[in-house]
Structure formats: structure tokens, C-alpha cells
Amino acid sequence: MKTKRQCPRCRQILQPTSLLEGGRVQVDTCTQCRGLWFDAGELQTILKATTDELARVDQQLIGAITDRSASPGEVHYGPCPVCCAVMDRCAHGHRSGVVADRCRTHGVWLDGGELEALFDWVAAGGHLLDEQMSVERRRKEERREQARAERLAAAGVATGDAAGAEHPGHHRSGGWLADALADVLERVAS
Ligand SMILES: [Zn+2]
Numbered sequence: 001m002k003t004k005r006q007c008p009r010c011r012q013i014l015q016p017t018s019l020l021e022g023g024r025v026q027v028d029t030c031t032q033c034r035g036l037w038f039d040a041g042e043l044q045t046i047l048k049a050t051t052d053e054l055a056r057v058d059q060q061l062i063g064a065i066t067d068r069s070a071s072p073g074e075v076h077y078g079p080c081p082v083c084c085a086v087m088d089r090c091a092h093g094h095r096s097g098v099v100a101d102r103c104r105t106h107g108v109w110l111d112g113g114e115l116e117a118l119f120d121w122v123a124a125g126g127h128l129l130d131e132q133m134s135v136e137r138r139r140k141e142e143r144r145e146q147a148r149a150e151r152l153a154a155a156g157v158a159t160g161d162a163a164g165a166e167h168p169g170h171h172r173s174g175g176w177l178a179d180a181l182a183d184v185l186e187r188v189a190s
């Protein structure tokens, strides 16, 4: 049987609690200060699991979370519930406003309310990140489309068809350039 784990804040014995359905992840909770201990990797598992369900959100929320961090309260360096070494304090994620206590070897401690703040941050951040990525994807798509159109135009002129006759100067040089480039690229590739 493993040694009882103590809350790094109030020294209460921590109670194992399942945060995910099916008891997939068991965290240790302090019934007094509502803090939570996550063994290494557990926090990531839980945040990942919640991303899907909390996929809505909003700038306002991110603002509120950031505000929350504006009043940090008292900063303590608590002992790791597993090895009792004093834990590091580190910000968890960009702008999450959550400063977790971390034992490099054993895991992460979150004070009461910090997990909720992290959930909010994941929801807000996940959403924003998604948006950013789809804009980026769209831009790439447009660039690819443009490149394809240019290639087609160049190819049309190279074979001397009607499209080329409409804008002889521009397209002829484009066709010549494209051919030369294709030639160079082919040589580089082989
Ligand atoms: Zn406690």
C-alpha cells in the first residue's frame, strides 16, 4: 500500500477521486482546501479529454481568466505529496493565469479553483487556436490555388494557344520562366 499523501497546503491526507467517467484518471484531492494533485501525465489527460466537450468560447472568458491572475494571492512553495521535495511554481500555459506547483518527477498540484480556470483556458484557448489554424489553412489554400492558376496560364502560353495570344508579352515571358524553372528544378531533383 502506498504511503498516504498529504496536501502541500494544509497537510490533510489527500483523497483519491476520479475526475473522468470510468475512473480512467484518479487524482488526489484535499477536502479542506479543494486542491488537487495530478500524477505526472494525468493533468494532460484530463485537459485533453475536456477539450472536446468545452469547445465553445470567447475572448471575454480569456479576459476574465487573465484578470483572475491579476490577484495572485499568497505564494507558497509546498512540498510534493509524493516525495516531499519543495515544488517549483510555474505558469501553466500561455495566459491561463494558473500557476501550478510542480514536482519534476511526480506531478502537478493545483489549488482550489485552478482546475476550473484551466478548463476555461483550454476551452477559450482551444477555440482561438482552432480559429487561427483554419485561417492559416485557408491562406495556404489560396496561395496554392494562385500558384496553380499561374502555372496553368504559363503552360497555356508555352504551347502557343489562344490564351497566350490575348496577353502575349506577359504570358510569353511567364511561360519561358516557368519552363526554365521547371528545367532547373528537375535537374536539382535528379
Ligand atoms: Zn489542503
Ligand SMILES: [Zn+2]
Pocket (backbone or CB within 6 Å): 080, 081, 082, 083, 084, 085, 103, 104, 105, 106, 107
Ligand atoms: Zn515529488
